[in-house]
Amino acid sequence: MVRYNALKGLYDIEKTIGCGGFAKVKLATHLATGEKVAIKIMDKQMLGEDLRRVKLELEALKSFSHENICQLYQVIETSTHFFIIMEYCSGGELFDHIVEKNRLNEPESRKFFRQIVSAVAYLHSLGYAHRDLKPENVLLDKNQNLKLIDFGLCAKPQGGIENPLYTSCGSPTYAAPELILGQQYLGQEVDVWAMGVLLYALLAGSLPFDDLNIDNLYRKILNGKYEEPPFISKESLRLIRSMLQVEPKKRIKVTELLDHPWITLGVLGSVQYRPRKTSKYDSECVQVMAKFMEMDEKLIWNELSKWKFDYSTATYLLLLNRKQKDLTLRVISIP
Numbered sequence: 210m211v212r213y214n215a216l217k218g219l220y221d222i223e224k225t226i227g228c229g230g231f232a233k234v235k236l237a238t239h240l241a242t243g244e245k246v247a248i249k250i251m252d253k254q255m256l257g258e259d260l261r262r263v264k265l266e267l268e269a270l271k272s273f274s275h276e277n278i279c280q281l282y283q284v285i286e287t288s289t290h291f292f293i294i295m296e297y298c299s300g301g302e303l304f305d306h307i308v309e310k311n312r313l314n315e316p317e318s319r320k321f322f323r324q325i326v327s328a329v330a331y332l333h334s335l336g337y338a339h340r341d342l343k344p345e346n347v348l349l350d351k352n353q354n355l356k357l358i359d360f361g362l363c364a365k366p367q368g369g370i371e372n373p374l375y376t377s378c379g380s381p382t383y384a385a386p387e388l389i390l391g392q393q394y395l396g397q398e399v400d401v402w403a404m405g406v407l408l409y410a411l412l413a414g415s416l417p418f419d420d421l422n423i424d425n426l427y428r429k430i431l432n433g434k435y436e437e438p439p440f441i442s443k444e445s446l447r448l449i450r451s452m453l454q455v456e457p458k459k460r461i462k463v464t465e466l467l468d469h470p471w472i473t474l475g476v477l478g479s480v481q482y483r484p485r486k487t488s489k490y491d492s493e494c495v496q497v498m499a500k501f502m503e504m505d506e507k508l509i510w511n512e513l514s515k516w517k518f519d520y521s522t523a524t525y526l527l528l529l530n531r532k533q534k535d536l537t538l539r540v541i542s543i544p
């Protein structure tokens with residue numbers, strides 16, 4: 210196991226839980242609280258011009274605080290590496306959950322899709338588009354709450370989300386027609402298309418557009434035709450159809466999804482997308498830290514409220530986590 214000096218005394222690395230492109234993700238323990246975290250480790254040499262993307266993603270992650278978005282805890286930058294310490298989503302990938310059950314019924318699909326709508330509406334409200342929504346980037350925590358991950362392709366167009374983007378990115382299977390055609394596009398419209406693919410995957414247990422040959426796949430996406438399995442209800446198919454509109458302007462808007470009849474079926478109200486309450490001062494957690502750091506509470510909060518995403522930020526957020534799980538608040542040692 211490679212040892213990283215930057216993590217010494219702060220985190221204990223256990224195993225690799227994911228790797229892609231220029232990064233690997235490790236399961237680790239935050240030593241001061243004993244809580245599990247995920248650490249995305251990137252070798253700067255291998256990043257090349259992706260270094261700019263990493264910095265964009267970090268700026269984005271620092272501004273996100275939402276129940277259904279994997280939480281950033283700490284950023285450590287050395288001369289050779291970036292370490293992004295994040296929420297550990299112990300329920301693994303939604304994709305595996307769908308495969309395991311073959312497909313999900315409508316109520317379970319609705320529960321997950323409401324959380325996706327909440328997370329994407331929140332992102333869009335901050336002027337960001339995810340641009341790489343796919344089942345592999347949708348994880349679950351141990352209570353089966355959904356967590357969006359991997360904002361390496363997220364974008365905040367200059368001048369606001371209404372302005373077009375040009376970079377073609379994301380995975381072809383979930384890519385909207387305008388992305389494939391290399392046309393300028395709106396991030397939020399591309400996200401709605403990908404949400405349509407996700408909802409289809411939840412209900413059908415398969416993908417609406419799939420082909421091993423990339424040209425056939427592109428043709429199917431541009432054609433916008435897909436199989437409508439008999440076991441999916443008419444209402445569900447109507448909602449999917451409103452998202453998988455080849456013409457971006459004909460596609461339903463995220464704001465229309467918030468109180469869509471399919472989304473609110475039964476007693477469920479419209480989808481809310483307000484931020485998590487972590488930015489609120491929690492005296493119990495601050496007191497626990499103050500006691501162990503032998504510092505004045507006000508001084509601690511003074512530092513914490515700067516949101517430096519240092520080890521103290523990680524400790525505070527992880528103590529909040531423990532409190533929300535009704536676990537004892539303990540700090541073993543803060544270096």
Ligand SMILES: COc1cc(O)cc(Nc2ccc(C(=O)Nc3ccccc3)c(OCCC[NH3+])c2)c1
Binds near residue numbers: 227278279348
């Ligand atoms: C903001 O959230 C981000 C941003 C980002 O750039 C990368 C990640 N990556 C993560 C975060 C957490 C996990 C994780 O907890 N995975 C896991 C846990 C238990 C069982 C199986 C997986 C992660 O997993 C990597 C593989 C997922 N495709 C990646 C989060």
